[in-house]
Amino acid sequence: MIRRILAVTVKELLQLRRDWRTALALLGMPVLLLMIYGYALSFDVQDIRLAVVDSSRSAASRQLLQAFLQSGYFVQVAVLDDPRPLDALFDSGRAQAALVIPRDLAADLAARRPTGVQFVLDGSDSQTANTILGYARQIVATAGPPLAGLELEPRVAARPLVWYNPNLESSIFLVPGLLAFILMVSSVIATALAVVREKERGTMESLRATPLLALELLLGKTLPYLLVASVAAATSLALAWALFEVPVRGDIVWLAAVTVLFLAGGLGWGVFISTLADTQQVAFQLGLLSSMLPTLLLSGFIFPISSMPPALQAISHIVPARYYIAALREIVLKGVGPEVWWSEALALVAYGAVVLVLATARTVRSL
């Protein structure tokens, strides 16, 4: 059995070597997509128009304002004594955020009383508002202690601590999802096309007349693509580390293991698609639709699953990228081991097994 799987694999690799365009696309596309999306798809917000209502007019308030402006995220558009004109500033869009510093700030700080500053946000774009709030919290938290030369911590109403991604940079958060997206799309399409090509060229009929088993054929055909996709994944991850400074805190072995599990599921789905399609065109479209949309929308890649309606949340359970992205974030950003993400890994194993059984059953019947 191993020998026959290898015979198919060798043949597939030889064909892939001759078909350098496909090989290049399989290896190059993930890298290209990573660069394009990595740079373009960013939730980072810059030049946030900040209005300041400084009723304190103290050294402490000036220091806080400086901290905001020096962060590089905020530009000051107005300094007011009174919060009432803020409404007009927000309505006209001249301000996106406002920092309201109470009169008693310096006094409270000096008296070591709990105190706080008010941060007003234009919430009409919740995604942006959230990001801005993240920045502001970070600035207040880190600029806090030197503000009065005192221990500020116990007096600040809320002191958010952002772990793993202290600057809340979206690229660090997005790259795992991007990786999942790229690998899913390319693995599904590559295998779907590879199997359908045999049907289109008529060689499938000849293969079926040999003692080669459906499982041997499918494993032999997916193995080379697993190899190529793994190389593409490693390249993408290295590039993410080099270009976007995505840290890889966890064990690279776990990372590889989870990635292979995820890829196996994607390849299995590609084979399943190939049993539904008779032409490469149809296979390409089915593969693209069924891998791209769920991975983009229902995996937590861009939209948090917890904020989806219950029906979509339920559907997201059958999207393998959901588990892969979750596990990847745990491994890459947090550096934790399988004791944390074992359920995600198990879900990927289950998905791979179900898809492979489905694909083999359909291949036996329909090819």
Add this chain to the structure above:
Amino acid sequence: MSAARPAAAPETVVSARELSRRFGDFVAVDRVSFEVERGEIFGFLGSNGAGKTTTIRILCGLLAPSSGTASVAGFDVATEAARIKTRIGYMSQRFSLYADLSVDENLRFWGGAYRLWGAELESRRGWALAAAGLEELRSTLVRELPGGYRQRLALGCALLHRPPVVFLDEPTGGVDPEARRRFWDLIDELAAGGTTVFVTTHSMDEAERCHRVALMHAGRLLALDTIRALKAAFPAGCVLDLASPQPVAAMTLLEGTPGIEDVALFGDRVHVVVDSPERAAGVAAALASGGQPPTAIEPGAPSLEDVFIKVIRDAGARPGP
């Protein structure tokens, strides 16, 4: 013209009993029965859509029969398809090679698919290269090979595991006559060595090289015998060969004449098939009255095509079952 049958004791290798295959309401194969013996070249003739390929696919275990039974190399097609696949070679109508692989790479892959490996695979690969005359071209990509070479390579691939039976589905389509002749020499050798060759074709030239031929039409098996016996069964005195100074004009004239079943041009001679010996006498008169008197007229031998046209015409005239 048909080659001599092997002398070995008859041994049935392929048999079909009342074999049928329906696709919805369409009956592709309609209660077909036949037996093929070891070492026989068995020709399956018929136009496109006659049911030839469907029958082959059932025999190869690629398609289940709707009713009836068939066995290949002693195994039942419906229940023992996996065993059959180790004992047959199959060369499909559509191209069964990888055009983007070299000759050697194709042989290695198909050898692997037929469960050969190591020294045995190497020796069989050498045999196939020699048989197909491809030793010099072993590193050439198949897409760069001329059609005739491809066909011989495809046959070589199908024979790597020494199957007792090979099924060739229209193996020589689109190949020049010289390549076709070489291919058939290979088939003769195989049969002489005891391999059973089951071949479909719609070429009469190829049919002439088969030991026995079966004619399929609209899913039914209309005739099955040796070429000689089929021709001998053709009614005597119904075929004429005539010479004419203007053969095309003579042909056109005869085509409109009642009782003439078929007119064909062979070189400068006109081949005429009539529906009865009595009618044959009127042919010369009909030509003369049309202003195209023949320079010579003599009894001719029926071609295989004449035989099949008549068989199909008779089947059409017969009330359906």
